[in-house]
Amino acid sequence: MLLDDRKKRILEAVIEEYNATAEPVGSGKIASDYNLGFSPATIRNEMANLEEMGFLEQPHVSAGRIPSSSGYRFYIDSIMKEKTLSPKEKQIIDDVLKEDVIKFDSLIKEASNILARITNYTSIAVGPQMNNCTVEEIKLVKLGQDRLMIVILADNGIIKESIIKYDGILPEENIQIFNTYLNQKLKGLNFEQIYENINAYVEDELYNISTNVIPLVNELNSLLIDKNVDIHMEGTKNLLELPELKQTNTLKNFLNILETQDALKELINNGYDGNVNVYIGQENAFEDLKDFTIITYKQKINDKELGTIGLIGPKRMDYKKVIPIIKYVGDALQEKMKQGGSFDGREQSDES
Amino acid sequence: MLLDDRKKRILEAVIEEYNATAEPVGSGKIASDYNLGFSPATIRNEMANLEEMGFLEQPHVSAGRIPSSSGYRFYIDSIMKEKTLSPKEKQIIDDVLKEDVIKFDSLIKEASNILARITNYTSIAVGPQMNNCTVEEIKLVKLGQDRLMIVILADNGIIKESIIKYDGILPEENIQIFNTYLNQKLKGLNFEQIYENINAYVEDELYNISTNVIPLVNELNSLLIDKNVDIHMEGTKNLLELPELKQTNTLKNFLNILETQDALKELINNGYDGNVNVYIGQENAFEDLKDFTIITYKQKINDKELGTIGLIGPKRMDYKKVIPIIKYVGDALQEKMKQGGSFDGREQSDES
DNA sequence: TTTAGCACTAAAAACCATTGAGTGCTAACA
DNA sequence: TGTTAGCACTCAATGGTTTTTAGTGCTAAA
Numbered sequence: 001m002l003l004d005d006r007k008k009r010i011l012e013a014v015i016e017e018y019n020a021t022a023e024p025v026g027s028g029k030i031a032s033d034y035n036l037g038f039s040p041a042t043i044r045n046e047m048a049n050l051e052e053m054g055f056l057e058q059p060h061v062s063a064g065r066i067p068s069s070s071g072y073r074f075y076i077d078s079i080m081k082e083k084t085l086s087p088k089e090k091q092i093i094d095d096v097l098k099e100d101v102i103k104f105d106s107l108i109k110e111a112s113n114i115l116a117r118i119t120n121y122t123s124i125a126v127g128p129q130m131n132n133c134t135v136e137e138i139k140l141v142k143l144g145q146d147r148l149m150i151v152i153l154a155d156n157g158i159i160k161e162s163i164i165k166y167d168g169i170l171p172e173e174n175i176q177i178f179n180t181y182l183n184q185k186l187k188g189l190n191f192e193q194i195y196e197n198i199n200a201y202v203e204d205e206l207y208n209i210s211t212n213v214i215p216l217v218n219e220l221n222s223l224l225i226d227k228n229v230d231i232h233m234e235g236t237k238n239l240l241e242l243p244e245l246k247q248t249n250t251l252k253n254f255l256n257i258l259e260t261q262d263a264l265k266e267l268i269n270n271g272y273d274g275n276v277n278v279y280i281g282q283e284n285a286f287e288d289l290k291d292f293t294i295i296t297y298k299q300k301i302n303d304k305e306l307g308t309i310g311l312i313g314p315k316r317m318d319y320k321k322v323i324p325i326i327k328y329v330g331d332a333l334q335e336k337m338k339q340g341g342s343f344d345g346r347e348q349s350d351e352s
Numbered sequence: 353m354l355l356d357d358r359k360k361r362i363l364e365a366v367i368e369e370y371n372a373t374a375e376p377v378g379s380g381k382i383a384s385d386y387n388l389g390f391s392p393a394t395i396r397n398e399m400a401n402l403e404e405m406g407f408l409e410q411p412h413v414s415a416g417r418i419p420s421s422s423g424y425r426f427y428i429d430s431i432m433k434e435k436t437l438s439p440k441e442k443q444i445i446d447d448v449l450k451e452d453v454i455k456f457d458s459l460i461k462e463a464s465n466i467l468a469r470i471t472n473y474t475s476i477a478v479g480p481q482m483n484n485c486t487v488e489e490i491k492l493v494k495l496g497q498d499r500l501m502i503v504i505l506a507d508n509g510i511i512k513e514s515i516i517k518y519d520g521i522l523p524e525e526n527i528q529i530f531n532t533y534l535n536q537k538l539k540g541l542n543f544e545q546i547y548e549n550i551n552a553y554v555e556d557e558l559y560n561i562s563t564n565v566i567p568l569v570n571e572l573n574s575l576l577i578d579k580n581v582d583i584h585m586e587g588t589k590n591l592l593e594l595p596e597l598k599q600t601n602t603l604k605n606f607l608n609i610l611e612t613q614d615a616l617k618e619l620i621n622n623g624y625d626g627n628v629n630v631y632i633g634q635e636n637a638f639e640d641l642k643d644f645t646i647i648t649y650k651q652k653i654n655d656k657e658l659g660t661i662g663l664i665g666p667k668r669m670d671y672k673k674v675i676p677i678i679k680y681v682g683d684a685l686q687e688k689m690k691q692g693g694s695f696d697g698r699e700q701s702d703e704s
Numbered sequence: 705t706t707t708a709g710c711a712c713t714a715a716a717a718a719c720c721a722t723t724g725a726g727t728g729c730t731a732a733c734a
Numbered sequence: 735t736g737t738t739a740g741c742a743c744t745c746a747a748t749g750g751t752t753t754t755t756a757g758t759g760c761t762a763a764a
Contacts, residue, residue: 026726041738044727062726062744103515141493144505149513153496161501163455163511237607255589378757393707396758414713414757707764717754727744733737 002074003053009036010046011055012079015067019316022243024064069281072293072315076278080320085328089118097332104158104337108299108307109232111333116235119322121313122258124296125232126268128305130154131192131225138186138220140179142172150220154191156304160223164215178213182220191224231261231268244291244314253288258312268296268308276327281315291315295322297330301338309333354426355405361388362398363407364431367419371668374595376416421633424645424667428630432672437680441470449684456510456689460651460659461584463685468587471674473665474610476648477584478620480657482506483544483577490538490572492531494524502572506543508656512575516567530565534572543576583613583620596643596666605640610664620648620660628679633667643667647674649682653690661685 003011013034017025027040027047036043047065050056055071058064067075085093096114097107105127112125133154141149148166153159185201186194194201198221236258245251257263263286267279279294289312296310311326355363365386369377379392379399388395399417402408407423410416419427437445448466449459457479464477485506493501500518505511537553538546546553550573588610597603609615615638619631631646641664648662663678 024726028726039738041728041740042736045737048728058727060726060745061728062724062746064726137496139493139495141491141503143491143503143511144489144509147511149503149511151493151495151501157496159495159499159501159515161513237604237611240604240607252589252592255592259587259589376757380757391707393709393759394705397706400759410758412714412757413759414715414755416757705764707762709761709763711758711760713756713758715755715757717752719750719752721748721750723746723748725744725746727742729742730740732739734735 002078003055006036006038007046007050008079009034010043011050011067011071011075014047014050014056014065015071015075015316018066019318022314022316024059024066026064029064067316069283069315072280072319073283076280076319076323082324083321085324089325090328092118093329093332097329097336104306107333107336108309109234111329112232112309113234115309115311115326115329116238118325119311119313119317120235120238121311121317121322122236122239123234124264124268124308124310124312125234126265126308126310127229128156128158128299128307129229129269130156130158130160131190133158133191133304134188135186135191135194136188138179138182140175140182140216142166142175148175148216150216150223152220152223156306158306160226162219162223164219178216195221195224229265231264233258239313242314250288250291254292257286257288264294267294268298268310276323276330278319278323293317295326297326299330299334299337301334306334306337354430358388358390359398359402360431361386362395363402363419363423363427366399366402366408366417367423367427367668370418371670374666374668376411376418378416381416419668421635421667424632424671425635428632428671428675434676435673437676441677442680444470445681445684449681449688456658459685459688460661461586463681464584464661465586467661467663467678467681468590470677471663471665471669472587472590473663473669473674474588474591475586476616476620476660476662476664477586478617478660478662479581480508480510480651480659481581481621482508482510482512483542485510485543485656486540487538487543487546488540490531490534492527492534492568494518494527500527500568502568502575504572504575508658510658512578514571514575516571530568547573547576581617583616585610591665594666602640602643606644609638609640616646619646620650620662628675628682630671630675645669647678649678651682651686651689653686658686658689 010030013030013036014025017029017033027043030036030043031038031040047056050071051058051065055068055074056065057068059066093114096110108125108127112123115121116123133156135152136155137153139149139151139153141151143149143163143166146166147163149161149163151159151161182202189201198217202217236255239245239254240251245254275297277296277298279296281293282290291314292312293315294310294312296308298308299306309326309330311322313322362382365382365388366377369381369385379396382388382395383390383392390398399408402423403410403417407420407426408417409420411418445466448462460477460479464475467473468475485508487504488507489505491501491503491505493503495501495515495518498518499515501513501515503511503513534554541553550569554569588607591597591606592603597606627649629648629650631648633645634642643666644664645667646662646664648660650660651658661678661682663674665674
């Protein structure tokens with residue numbers, strides 16, 4: 001045990017107080033408001049110790065202490081007790097996910113949406129990386145006079161779809177033939193694998209049908225690797241009121257990060273699976289997020305990745321409440337996706 | 353002519369200067385930097401006149417003047433000369449829209465994207481109101497073991513699509529039959545009209561096929577009226593640095609409006625068609641947007657609405673540059689959509 | 705008709721003293 | 735021996751005063 005009981009209780013008190021006020025907390029406040037049974041002087045000593053150990057920080061000599069990232073880390077791992085959700089909260093979550101939505105993207109966005117609403121932080125939702133999916137089925141559908149819809153069903157149950165101009169030179173009967181041909185050739189193959197050398201798979205017979213299938217093949221290919229998987233965010237404005245962003249440049253840089261998204265994607269894809277991951281302050285590599293925490297929960301069913309939901313909030317967020325919430329929502333979402341699909345968890349569409 | 357030439361030139365100078373600095377501009381500055389050939393005292397007199405006429409305002413007695421909304425309005429309508437885009441700017445725009453994207457939503461987002469990048473303001477993109485569209489074609493497509501895709505092609509060329517769980521009780525042959533049936537019944541009908549009483553159209557024969565088509569019919573119906581048409585925004589962060597948002601609450605309220613979107617939608621749908629609409633300051637009804645201007649350009653081909661692109665920026669935006677840009681982008685977009693479709697401008701998909 | 709000159713105004717900046725919330729250390733205490 | 739009262743000390747925050755600055759409007763002269 002790294003910390004004795006008294007230190008733990010003091011660290012906890014400092015964190016609770018700091019979370020509530022966002023101001024450095026002094027020994028007097030702890031002594032008077034959290035009756036631990038010690039005088040300010042004693043608490044002062046312990047705080048000095050905790051600071052030496054790296055769990056607390058002091059902005060300047062005559063100020064109180066604020067918890068450091070390792071302080072929070074220790075708190076989350078070894079001190080706090082997760083709250084259980086209130087029946088009302090559960091109710092709200094269940095209600096939202098009980099709706100008859102079965103489109104994958106709607107589902108994950110709904111889940112993220114509710115996270116933002118319940119926690120009052122910013123929530124994120126990202127679709128899955130499809131690189132390692134395999135093709136289960138391809139459908140070509142003629143629409144109106146002049147368009148063709150390409151639909152790809154992946155083995156994780158996600159559907160990608162796109163529409164191209166159909167120039168009419170490819171005779172309608174041939175669409176069926178080409179459709180069958182594509183399925184024969186590509187079914188069971190890995191998305192990335194196809195993407196990198198689609199010509200090797202279809203070029204031979206390509207011209208036997210018509211040179212006009214080239215744009216079709218191109219579009220199909222670009223459907224496989226969606227380069228701009230973007231991150232859906234909800235409740236950005238929840239964060240803007242935070243004192244953490246009151247310094248002039250922080251806000252700008254902060255929103256820059258949120259808008260750029262690249263870095264966020266990186267982070268989100270790193271989460272180890274099936275459980276909640278918490279990145280506190282500098283643990284998340286961006287200087288401008290040093291006062292923020294990102295929590296992610298990667299959705300996975302039977303080893304198939306189905307996207308990630310997450311939260312961004314201030315470092316001083318109410319972990320013992322927020323963590324159970326994201327767990328609950330994530331579990332419910334996963335459950336919903338599982339029962340939605342009939343054999344291996346498939347039951348989604350995906351915007352393309 | 354409402355204003356004599358001297359007043360015009362002074363008003364123009366004040367606007368140019370204020371646009372550049374966001375500070376009230378004084379007579380001295382104008383006299384020294386814009387050589388109009390008058391002393392500060394003369395300019396001071398004219399400014400007092402312009403203020404009386406409502407074109408300028410004065411924050412307090414010992415400050416310079418800032419242009420009022422009607423000042424800007426007059427400037428846009430009667431003073432400024434639109435700049436022509438540089439070949440480089442045209443190039444950038446053309447390049448983006450030359451890409452082989454033919455999905456409607458991608459196109460309009462690309463266009464909005466480039467607006468934000470070139471102007472450094474926030475751009476918006478909204479899909480069209482579909483209420484007055486009519487059904488041109490409906491397709492039901494079986495996907496994998498257990499899902500059914502519903503596709504609706506509207507008469508403006510936009511495609512709506514959704515996926516539902518297919519419980520297998522409806523025999524596969526019947527899908528075709530039901531598909532044909534739906535087309536017979538609904539083709540040519542107005543979206544809103546169908547939405548309000550779909551049962552009247554299909555209920556009779558509904559149960560003859562299977563009660564299991566009910567969820568299908570429901571989903572089809574909800575596809576018709578997409579209640580959450582959301583606004584795509586790009587470059588929100590461009591605005592955050594503006595001094596206009598430096599007062600404490602403004603920022604929060606401002607982002608609130610952007611996030612709520614309802615009000616924005618309202619505004620955007622009001623634009624008179626086929627041309628650029630400029631809403632300056634209080635012209636746009638939201639107290640918290642009083643220091644901002646919204647410019648919209650509603651896309652329309654052969655009387656079919658295809659969405660709107662727009663810009664949000666500070667009232668003091670560089671109109672003579674920005675207006676030609678949105679015109680150019682809007683025209684290019686419209687052209688692209690026109691040539692994309694073969695007969696009446698159809699060539700898009702739509703995320704559902 | 706224009707402009708130089710000047711008194712006047714109000715915000716912003718600079719200055720300065722005071723307050724207050726906190727500390728660390730020491731010596732006394734249970 | 736661990737705890738605490740007491741106290742000197744630090745430094746940001748507050749608030750009031752003064753100074754500076756950027757502008758004005760008006761008047762009288764060119």
